[in-house]
Amino acid sequence: MLRQIIVFGEYFLNFLNKLDSKTKEKITYVLDIVKFSPMIPEKFLKHIEGTEGLYEIRIKAGSNIYRIFCCFDKGSLVVLFNGFQKKDQKTPKKEIEQAEKLKLEYFKTKLKHGK
DSSP states (O other): OOOEEEEOSSHHHHHHHTSOHHHHHHHHHHHHHHHHOSSOOTTTEEEOTTSSSOEEEEEEETTEEEEEEEEEETTTEEEEEEEEEEOSSSOOHHHHHHHHHHHHHHHHHHHHTTO
């Protein structure tokens, strides 16, 4: 394993629990690519323009498109924040703002605990 994945907060798990088993399988497949591939294709992981270190994991399951926001910590740790089903061409601003808020919260919590 080249990268470890952790979940911050319950937003991602709440999103995941609402999905059907086929979609969950596809998400697991893409997360495995993130964990094990030396070079992750942009098709699966892309930096979100206009943000500092925020990325989206990109999943296509059937005709549905899903996004999971994340960041890197210490290079090989991927922190998952929130996920959603994408219905438009553009990623909703409120989803990006939520992810940025969670990222800030993650690093504040980490500093507070001296990790």
